[in-house]
Amino acid sequence: MDEYHPSALLRETVEFFHRLPKGARILDATLGHGGHAKALLDAGFTITGLDLDAQALAKTEKRLPKLETILGKHSDLPALLGERKFDGVLADLGIRLDQLEGDGMSFHSTEPPDMRLDPTTTETAIDLLLRLDKEGIKRLFCEGGVRAASLLSSRVDKNRDRLERMDCQDLARLLSEPGTHKRHPATRAFMALRRAVNDEEGELCALLAALPLLLNRGGIAVLIAWHQNEDLPVKRSFKRWERMGIGTILTPKPLRPTPSEIKENPRSRSARLRAIEWSPATAYPIQHKEIHT
Numbered sequence: 399m400d401e402y403h404p405s406a407l408l409r410e411t412v413e414f415f416h417r418l419p420k421g422a423r424i425l426d427a428t429l430g431h432g433g434h435a436k437a438l439l440d441a442g443f444t445i446t447g448l449d450l451d452a453q454a455l456a457k458t459e460k461r462l463p464k465l466e467t468i469l470g471k472h473s474d475l476p477a478l479l480g481e482r483k484f485d486g487v488l489a490d491l492g493i494r495l496d497q498l499e500g501d502g503m504s505f506h507s508t509e510p511p512d513m514r515l516d517p518t519t520t521e522t523a524i525d526l527l528l529r530l531d532k533e534g535i536k537r538l539f540c541e542g543g544v545r546a547a548s549l550l551s552s553r554v555d556k557n558r559d560r561l562e563r564m565d566c567q568d569l570a571r572l573l574s575e576p577g578t579h580k581r582h583p584a585t586r587a588f589m590a591l592r593r594a595v596n597d598e599e600g601e602l603c604a605l606l607a608a609l610p611l612l613l614n615r616g617g618i619a620v621l622i623a624w625h626q627n628e629d630l631p632v633k634r635s636f637k638r639w640e641r642m643g644i645g646t647i648l649t650p651k652p653l654r655p656t657p658s659e660i661k662e663n664p665r666s667r668s669a670r671l672r673a674i675e676w677s678p679a680t681a682y683p684i685q686h687k688e689i690h691t
C-alpha cells in the first residue's frame with residue numbers, strides 16, 4: 399500500500415478555495431494523511447487539520463510541519479474550537495484506505511472485528527451486534543442498504559454464542575449476501591456496521607451543525623461524500639442554507655472525478671464534491687437552532 403492515502407478530487411478542491419485570498423485560514427476537518435492539506439498549503443493557505451485518528455495526525459505532522467493539528471471528532475468541534483472561525487472548511491468524509499484495509503476492519507483480517515476509528519470509544523462491532531436484538535440488527539442493515547438484511551440478521555442471531563470468538567474473516571463469511579457481486583459480498587453489511595459503530599451519521603450531523611458557526615462571511619465550504627447516506631444530508635443542508643440566504647451553492651450538481659482520476663485511483667469513482675459560498679452579508683452570530691431545524 400502507498401505510504402499516504404490517495405486524495406480524491408484534489409485539483410477541484412483547491413480550485414474552489416482559490417476564490418479566497420492568499421493566506422486565508424482553512425479548517426481541514428478530515429485531515430487524514432494530509433493530501434488535501436498539502437495541496438492547500440502549497441497554494442498559500444494557512445491550514446488547521448482535525449482528525450480523530452491520533453496515529454494519522456502524528457504521521458501527517460511529520461509530513462507537514464507547518465500545519466496546526468487538533469485531535470478530536472466532529473461532535474467535539476464546538477468544544478475544541480470555541481469561537482474560532484475560518485475562511486474555508488473542507489471535509490473529505492468517510493475513512494482512509496489504510497483504515498479500511500486495517501486489522502479490525504478488513505474482510506481478510508484474522509483479527510477481531512473491531513471497526514472503531516477512535517479506539518477511545520467503548521463499543522466494537524461485536525459488542526454492538528451482541529447488544530442489539532434481531533430486529534435492531536435488521537434495522538441497522540436495512541438503513542445501510544443491505545438487501546439481505548433479514549437473512550443476515552437471522553444468521554447473526556443464530557450465531558450469537560460464536561460472535562465473540564470470530565475474526566474478521568469469520569464475520570465476513572457470516573455477513574456475505576447471496577448472489578454474484580462485483581465487490582466482496584459482505585461489503586454492504588461491513589459498511590453498515592462500521593457506520594453504526596462510529597456513529598458516522600451523527601458525526602456528519604454534528605459537522606453540518608457546526609459549519610455555519612465555523613465559517614467567516616464570504617467563506618467557502620467543500621464537502622466530499624462517498625455514498626448516498628453521506629451525500630444526501632450535505633445536499634439538504636446546502637439547499638436549506640441557500641433558501642435561508644446564508645449561502646450560495648457553487649455546485650448545482652456534485653462534481654465527480656474525471657475518467658483519468660478514476661483510472662489512476664479506482665476507489666475515487668464514488669466521490670461526490672459539493673461546495674457552498676457563505677454570503678458576505680450574513681448577520682452573525684446565528685444560533686444553531688435557526689440553521690439546523
Ligand SMILES: C[S@@+](CC[C@H](N)C(=O)[O-])C[C@H]1O[C@@H](n2cnc3c(N)ncnc32)[C@H](O)[C@@H]1O
Nearest residue numbers: 405428430431432433434449450471472490601
Ligand atoms: C477520507 S479520509 C480523508 C483523507 C484526507 N483528505 C487525505 O487527503 O489524506 C477521512 C478522514 O477523516 C477522519 N474522520 C472520520 N470520521 C471523523 C470524525 N467524526 N471526526 C474527525 N475525523 C474523522 C478519518 O480518521 C480519516 O482520516
